[in-house]
Amino acid sequence: MTNSLRHILLRMAPSMYGPTILYTLGQSALMPLIPVLAVRMGASLGLSGLIASTMVIGQLVGNLPASWLVARAGERIAMLVAAGVALLGVLGVLFAPSLGVLAVAVFVVGFAAATFGLARHSFMTTRVPFAFRARALALIGGSHRLGRFAGPFLAAGLVAATGDPLSAVWAFAGCLVLTALLVGFAPDPERVVPLPAPSEAGSGVGSARPAAGQGGSGAGAAAAAARGSSGIIGAVRAHGSALWRVGGSAAILSGLRAVKDVLLPLWGVSIGLDPAGVALVMGLSGTIDFALFYLGGQITDRFGRMWAALPPTIAMALSFFALALTHDSPAAVPWLIASAVVIGIGNGLSSGIILTLGADLAPREEPAPFLGAWRTLVDFGGAVIPLGVSAIAIASLPLAAGAVGLVAVLGAAGFARWIPRFLPTVAP
Template sequence: MTRSSRPEQPKQDKPPSTNPLRSLALPVYVPALVFAIGTGAISPVLVLAALSIGFSEAGSSAAVGVFGLVGVFAAPPLGRLITRIGDRRALISAGIVTMIAILVSISALVIGEDNQPFAKSAFVVSLVLISIGANIWQLGRQAYVAESVGTSWRARGLSMLGGMTRLGQLVGPAFSTLLIGIWFIGSVFWLSFATTLIATVMVVMFLVPPTPPTSAHVLAADSATPPENLIRSSHAATKPAPGKIAKDSQLGGTGGTPEKTVPSPFATAIMGIGINAIAILRANRNVIVPLWGAFLGVDETVITATFTVSALVDSIMFLASGGLMDKHGRLAALIPTLTVMPAGIIIMLAWQTVPGFVVGACVLGLGNGFGAGVVMTTGADLSPNQNKADFLGLWQAIANIGTAAGPFIASGMTHAIGVSASLWTTAGIGLAGAAWVTALIRPAYRRLGMDLRGRPLQ
């Protein structure tokens, strides 16, 4: 077909001039925030709930530890499940499973004193199911945003998703504190049930199922002008020839995305090591800040308040993180995260006073905020064009290795040498990670056929 004979494009086929993330507010971002408020509310009371059921202190820690272990081992099969049944069905199913699990937790709290063996078993099973539901929600939404938003908006889209989760985890504990003060521990679980129900209903009402390939999609892919009302599309109606570039038919798409049929083991290994340096920093932050505060003799209320302020600084940074990655490349988030967080630790070590502790902890939170969405964004960059959830499940498991290993590293260094050794080791891992990604991220992304902004190489 010649240019002159090509049908005239309707007005609605022009690229959207407004922020494409607005169309994802009701189907993705608001449900993510509501769901995170519920999970954030129960997180600080899980140990207290386990103790009230009859677990010992060590048993309570072990029971709650199951919650984290499930995320490491269950993510890959959950990713395959999402690919098989689709994002929308997976999210709805996860919401239902989570609500059932919360009801089991409430039942365990009610019958704990009368039948402790049954209550303990039921509580552990409920934690496993809640963790599975939370992981499906994370993977499903991540895959949906990665496939729905054009390359030029990818980091901002995923950083916004990460920001909603962080805000929920900040607001949730405040609600749980209020509810425990007024009623009892079980009321926090009822709040989580209500937020999960609301989030699931929003998915049912607003989340658009995948759109099958049509002639409109073919035309959009051919002309690189995505329809304005297209919230989700297939990557292309026909498979591009090997080595060709598949043009975006997504919200906010510009240019194209390299056609990746299989993940790159080299790029995945390079980025996996760098991301795990961030994961260790993040996990150890929750350990070393209270440990160092106690070592310095800081009052517990000051430690708690400092943690809250640090989390607040962390939470608001997602607004800047995505823009930095989209405009200046992934290193614009990776390097500040891997250097500013260690800088906060070094401030605490060098300035061993209460002001030094507070400033260092806040700098630590600032550094973590620079990396809002960076794990999800790099995972989306690494993932193949088809069956993204399969790879994202594996990627989540890889990223969780550092989360699981970090506290053990801090504990081992503290036991062997002292508290300061755990801080120095954590800071050193972060700086080593910064050097690693600085040296190797470019060849890793070249292997993927893209630049550091996730766009195809020219």
């Protein structure tokens, strides 16, 4: 790790990485207990699952207004606002008098998470030099993974100690207060991390080279469109080509990451594993994923974005195809373990790549509107693909795994086609 990279990471730790761990830790402690709380209030299993899903819906909806807030108030204020709004949502969960209020409160928590994530992404897009942007963003991915890994254990410990599921909700409230204190009282990251020189910052999509045969329609058209309008709509008009192509592939990768959390447990149950065995398989995959996150950032910075996007996506495609062909095999359990390991490797080595691609493509002058559109598209993929796979799984689990493999092939083809067009191979 170079001295300049270490210097920037240490300066960002109190206001970026620490708050990310705390926020994700609290949110991940809350999420498994939402269905429990809903059932205690009289909801059916189906309705409790629907209430839990409102958090994902809130995050999808929240990306667009989040871009407006970040562009006008700045990243630090936006993160403080997000923590405050999330705390209101948590209080709604704690004191909800009805299932309707509970659903709204969970929606608000997801809505606030969108603003928190976008503010963090926008800051690092503008402040981290291109040469080690992927490693800095991979650490964001690693911080998020750490919070997701530890959050359910925190919830389990608190519920076991107190006998009350609401104890985990109070823990999230405490995490939000600590997050706000870190963001509010740590040195202002916008002051301690200066803007990099233009030669170090890299280029946004506004200056991406046009495809062959397009002449001067790339940068010039993007800049003209950007001048013609502003906000999310202006960002989509100016940079829609890269957004839909590279962003669409990133949305598929996001969907693959979400699918494995649904499909692998279902697969374990269907081939006869007990709950402990399913948990061990998921834990093994998650441990490998977490162990490799920084290596993924190093690969991205040193060898180019393609190496952290294409091989992991292909590896996950092959893993899902292997599952589809081995469900009724006598070696179904070893195949599941091997597939879970390969998926964990793919997830780990692609850590931070979605954030990095969005940061690379975002216009440097005002990245928040583009990143809002980018994150909406990526989150949409992460929400819709698992729903589609779950619907197919009702008919056939192997068919669902094969469908995921085909979707992964589409994502890999998109990365192979569009990353070379819109992004430089390595840091300048």
